[in-house]
């Protein structure tokens with residue numbers, strides 16, 4: 001009898017997992033996708049109609065196609081290469097929350113292919129409702145016990161302060177400073193992320209939390225670590241700030257500030273000679289980066305006469321891809337009840353695998369179920 005191909009679960013490094021699922025946001029790939037995609041994203045979320053129309057134009061300006069799906073395809077290819085180089089034969093799957101390929105049909109494929117335990121890698125690196133729990137809710141829906149016949153899923157920990165993610169950002173910031181030439185010596189590093197409602201920010205991460213909440217805390221830790229890395233490389237010190245983009249709620253609702261455009265004006269006023277935007281809140285150069293930063297903020301900077309360069313996101317940087325594989329192996333070791341090291345940069349918060357029920361509150365539908373969550377302890 002010929003030997004059967006070894007099942008991935010038999011690899012002691014990745015056991016008990018037999019499949020890896022990349023979970024992403026999703027984006028339109030043609031003009032006809034734009035409105036249905038936006039309706040999926042904003043259903044029940046109280047986004048004003050004129051904001052939706054404006055965002056539809058952002059996509060239209062890029063031919064109705066977001067780069068995010070192609071960036072996921074590139075990340076999958078890079079993960080395959082990295083896994084191959086370590087002789088790890090783990091099948092890869094990919095499902096999005098908001099657009100084709102959707103999570104639901106991908107989970108059906110996982111089930112049909114006979115897999116039992118899945119490790120999920122999210123293209124979102126921070127705690128908060130939008131960046132963590134909402135993904136876990138969508139995973140719950142996709143892995144509904146009825147359709148997924150008992151397949152279980154675990155996720156890797158939040159990874160923005162993993163040394164691999166930070167190294168990618170240090171390299172990118174360094175390259176952006178080089179683009180500014182001599183001005184790079186005195187440039188301000190402006191770390192960028194997606195704004196969220198302040199009510200969502202203050203309830204991000206597990207309790208007890210600081211009044212700023214886990215989302216802001218994590219970003220500040222990553223910004224400080226990237227700045228330190230850049231300072232070591234360049235042998236001089238840099239001032240840094242955290243600013244926000246992509247605000248979308250009604251004006252009456254407070255969101256995290258400063259907005260990047262307002263912040264650029266303030267820096268100009270304060271005499272800062274040049275700026276590097278470092279989008280640590282995003283994993284790839286998708287629409288929030290190429291529109292909100294490369295189009296809108298670049299235009300603001302031009303009007304202000306402020307020299308500006310934008311650092312790349314982690315994308316498929318080798319240090320990042322390798323970190324993701326390390327995080328999968330770490331998660332597998334933890335699932336085997338070993339106690340793997342959890343590397344983070346100095347001073348960075350240590351991520352967790354299963355969230356507490358009170359982590360990253362769902363303020364709209366508090367009863368909604370999510371995966372990768374601890375069972376509430378009876379009091």
Ligand SMILES: CC1=C(CCC(=O)O)c2cc3nc(cc4[nH]c(cc5[nH]c(cc1n2)c(C)c5CCC(=O)O)c(CCC(=O)O)c4C)C(CCC(=O)O)=C3C
Nearest residue numbers: 025027041045055066068124130131194196248286287288
């Ligand atoms: C924290 C966060 C991340 C980072 C973590 C992660 O990566 O997940 C993120 C990523 C993304 N956000 C994206 C797109 C959109 N986000 C929207 C709306 C919203 N985002 C929010 C938060 C976040 N969003 C929030 C609080 C809203 C308000 C509505 C609500 O409470 O849910 C809207 C609606 C229109 C608008 O108002 O902008 C769109 C189109 C894309 C795809 C880009 C592409 O197509 O290339 C990506 C990667």
Ligand SMILES: [Fe+2]
Nearest residue numbers: 130194246288
């Ligand atoms: Fe968003």
